[in-house]
Amino acid sequence: SQTIHQWPATLVQPVGSPLSLECTVEGTSNPNLYWYRQAAGRGLQLLFYSVGIGQISSEVPQNLSASRPQDRQFILSSKKLLLSDSGFYLCAWSRTGNNQPQHFGDGTRLSIL
Amino acid sequence: QKEVEQNSGPLSVPEGAIASLNCTYSDRGSQSFFWYRQYSGKSPELIMFIYSNGDKEDGRFTAQLNKASQYVSLLIRDSQPSDSATYLCAATLTQGGSEKLVFGKGMKLTVNP
Numbered sequence: 733s734q735t736i737h738q739w740p741a742t743l744v745q746p747v748g749s750p751l752s753l754e755c756t757v758e759g760t761s762n763p764n765l766y767w768y769r770q771a772a773g774r775g776l777q778l779l780f781y782s783v784g785i786g787q788i789s790s791e792v793p794q795n796l797s798a799s800r801p802q803d804r805q806f807i808l809s810s811k812k813l814l815l816s817d818s819g820f821y822l823c824a825w826s827r828t829g830n831n832q833p834q835h836f837g838d839g840t841r842l843s844i845l
Numbered sequence: 846q847k848e849v850e851q852n853s854g855p856l857s858v859p860e861g862a863i864a865s866l867n868c869t870y871s872d873r874g875s876q877s878f879f880w881y882r883q884y885s886g887k888s889p890e891l892i893m894f895i896y897s898n899g900d901k902e903d904g905r906f907t908a909q910l911n912k913a914s915q916y917v918s919l920l921i922r923d924s925q926p927s928d929s930a931t932y933l934c935a936a937t938l939t940q941g942g943s944e945k946l947v948f949g950k951g952m953k954l955t956v957n958p
Binding site: 822832 | 889
């Protein structure tokens with residue numbers, strides 16, 4: 733069966749510090765990978781998605797970036813965090829092809845001080 | 846802007862009642878629809894998906910799709926306190942050859958013992 737791992741579970745960072753969140757998927761090959769942010773009381777906002785190694789599409793211009801160095805590894809980064817970057821960050825995967833559901837990791841709750 | 850709209854609620858029902866959650870979507874090209882359950886502080890969990898007009902039943906859950914009216918619903922029969930959560934509706938969106946999900950903001954359901 734497929735599993736998705738996301739870490740850390742919680743993170744408290746000062747404004748202006750860098751960020752690196754990692755997500756890995758097991759039990760499947762060539763998955764589509766996604767990063768979402770969910771702000772308090774708001775919906776899921778798609779930040780980045782990837783259909784393959786090195787292929788990243790950005791949905792929202794911001795100070796975040798994503799990379800996919802390996803087939804089942806997806807990394808969300810920032811060089812300098814802003815207060816507005818606080819939120820619940822979720823990694824998700826889906827099989828390639830149409831009409832595929834997405835499956836979420838446990839998420840990282842990020843607080844910026 | 847392609848959207849998925851949900852009544853933000855909250856919806857409160859007594860234990861054993863039927864809970865009805867509704868969702869509309871704006872993109873007539875959407876082919877697949879998903880319902881996720883999100884407990885407070887946790888990540889979304891896929892509970893139902895539907896592709897064809899009509900009803901789809903899985904245990905106490907029934908998803909209903911009406912593509913002509915661009916309307917999706919989720920019925921939960923014999924509601925239990927453990928069903929108390931936020932329910933997210935999602936629809937597929939194809940842009941630039943890639944398929945993504947568009948999520949509603951969610952409806953909070955409380956089942957009272």
